[in-house]
Amino acid sequence: MTTxxxxxxxxxxxxxxxxxxxxxxxxxxxxxxxxxxxxxxATGQIRTTTFAELDAESDRYAAGFAxxxxxxxxxxxxxxxxxxxxxxxxxxxxxLGAVPVIVDPGMGLRRMLRCxxxxxxxxxxxxxxxxxxxxxxxDAFAGIRTVVTAGRRWCWGGTTLRxxxxxxxxxxxxxxxxxxxxMISFTSGSTGSAKGVESAHGALAEMVRQTGAHYRHTPSDVxxxxxxxxAFLHLLTGSTCVLPEIDFAxxxxxxxxxxxxxxxxxxxxAMFGSPALLDPLARHLDETGEQVPTxxxxxxxxxxxANEVVxxxxxxxxxxxxxxxxxxxATEAVPIASIEAGELLDEVRATAASGGGTCVGRPVxxxxxxxxxxxxxxxxxxxxxRPVAPHEIGEIVVSGPxxxxxxxxxAAANANAKIADxxxxxxxxxxxxxxxxxGRVWFAGxxxxxxxxxxxxLYPVPCETVLDEHPExxxxxxVGVGLPGRQQPVVCVELRAGVPATRRSSIERELRELAQRHxxxxxxxxxxxxxxxxxxxxxxxxxxxxxxxAWAARTRTGGTRRARRTEAx
Numbered sequence: 001m002t003t004x005x006x007x008x009x010x011x012x013x014x015x016x017x018x019x020x021x022x023x024x025x026x027x028x029x030x031x032x033x034x035x036x037x038x039x040x041x042a043t044g045q046i047r048t049t050t051f052a053e054l055d056a057e058s059d060r061y062a063a064g065f066a067x068x069x070x071x072x073x074x075x076x077x078x079x080x081x082x083x084x085x086x087x088x089x090x091x092x093x094x095x096l097g098a099v100p101v102i103v104d105p106g107m108g109l110r111r112m113l114r115c116x117x118x119x120x121x122x123x124x125x126x127x128x129x130x131x132x133x134x135x136x137x138x139d140a141f142a143g144i145r146t147v148v149t150a151g152r153r154w155c156w157g158g159t160t161l162r163x164x165x166x167x168x169x170x171x172x173x174x175x176x177x178x179x180x181x182x183m184i185s186f187t188s189g190s191t192g193s194a195k196g197v198e199s200a201h202g203a204l205a206e207m208v209r210q211t212g213a214h215y216r217h218t219p220s221d222v223x224x225x226x227x228x229x230x231a232f233l234h235l236l237t238g239s240t241c242v243l244p245e246i247d248f249a250x251x252x253x254x255x256x257x258x259x260x261x262x263x264x265x266x267x268x269x270a271m272f273g274s275p276a277l278l279d280p281l282a283r284h285l286d287e288t289g290e291q292v293p294t295x296x297x298x299x300x301x302x303x304x305x306a307n308e309v310v311x312x313x314x315x316x317x318x319x320x321x322x323x324x325x326x327x328x329x330a331t332e333a334v335p336i337a338s339i340e341a342g343e344l345l346d347e348v349r350a351t352a353a354s355g356g357g358t359c360v361g362r363p364v365x366x367x368x369x370x371x372x373x374x375x376x377x378x379x380x381x382x383x384x385x386r387p388v389a390p391h392e393i394g395e396i397v398v399s400g401p402x403x404x405x406x407x408x409x410x411a412a413a414n415a416n417a418k419i420a421d422x423x424x425x426x427x428x429x430x431x432x433x434x435x436x437x438x439g440r441v442w443f444a445g446x447x448x449x450x451x452x453x454x455x456x457x458l459y460p461v462p463c464e465t466v467l468d469e470h471p472e473x474x475x476x477x478x479v480g481v482g483l484p485g486r487q488q489p490v491v492c493v494e495l496r497a498g499v500p501a502t503r504r505s506s507i508e509r510e511l512r513e514l515a516q517r518h519x520x521x522x523x524x525x526x527x528x529x530x531x532x533x534x535x536x537x538x539x540x541x542x543x544x545x546x547x548x549x550a551w552a553a554r555t556r557t558g559g560t561r562r563a564r565r566t567e568a569x
Contacts, residue, residue: 030220102185148164167439272301326341372395378416391437466518
């Protein structure tokens, strides 16, 4: 299938950039003894790696990798736990111009193996348990020619990281161009099959610039890291990274008291977090009255964040002059848009609560965002795009230096998600939204989650933001049951912790009354209570509407309303 997407090398900028390795070397020269990585353990032990040590260790790895055949462009699977060694390994690969292949372990073994099979990697760096998986499932790693074990090597051959780190050779220093492949990461697959996203060096360079310009990140910042990708962004900015002892695949389980303690103990000035982590942290700070005086910036992303969470964190940050930003983005484009808490709560909250959707702010500098007529199937080129009327909901598409130009096959993935516009590529986010007269983007939900009724489409987020205002409701999800075009809208409801089941009848009545007050929700009359919504594996916050729709269909056909409530409980 022809996608209309030109080959990378014929269209992208070819100027030589400051590479990640050059940035790290500059930081090591400027403030080598400053901590780059801090790993506090629950046992009280603390491991600290300075910028000079990180630069030297990643240099040794780069030289060792080169000696065993890893070179510029070599796709390399990395399967190691979060730690200083993992960071040094990835930086060593980037210094070579090799291409790390990163798969989120939270997606499960079967999906992970599917991703590795698609990546076509030639080298494999992993702990013994990962090497055992490679040996037992050779079909997923058929192209591997170089094996490096992080830890004890058993029967699978290759070499070890410890052996490579002993080299005294100087590492190669290849020039890096903007369109050179930097990394292959995979979408979470929460809205379909996981896809390999090709990121270029130019995108990383632009993200570092945006971080400094938009969030005023500087080398003086101390950043609490709850997402590994942000650790590299902070390091390349020159900031110190504090990595808590948490399961990075289950950030929702992080203990908020431990997070707040780390913020105070290390003088953390900035942090990124998904709503699943920020919600319990905000509640903890609000209920205990604890102060985090050094924290000047909190950035939320990965999924829509409740206004209540934003308000709580704003109350904590405001006395110290801190700010909170809510960002909107995707694996293919980080970030896309951003809004500060003050504008979100003081200017747009009323519109959201009356059915306007979720405001995600204005596009960040360098990102061009358009809203086009939503359509199924590929759009061959920009001449086939149909614009929407002002304020009309359509599909959000983006272009710019931080936007991935292509997926790692299959061809259909690129055909369905990319639009060629001469030498420019637009990415179709699959999200629906509109742009208001002030240039702000209003998110309406995923195109795959739209409920297609006999009376027309119902967009999930504008309905959910109305119903989420109920004080005893944690969150809602609008789903459709039945055939598209004749779907029945059903609202799934997750109550707040501690709300007794005896309140469900009253809450259902109150939700129905609330729905009748707004045009966006007037047709909603059916509500089902669910104990805990299924969410995405990466941020533990994005609601899986597809699974909820299947649950609702089963529940509606399971008997009386009383029986349905019993099943939900």
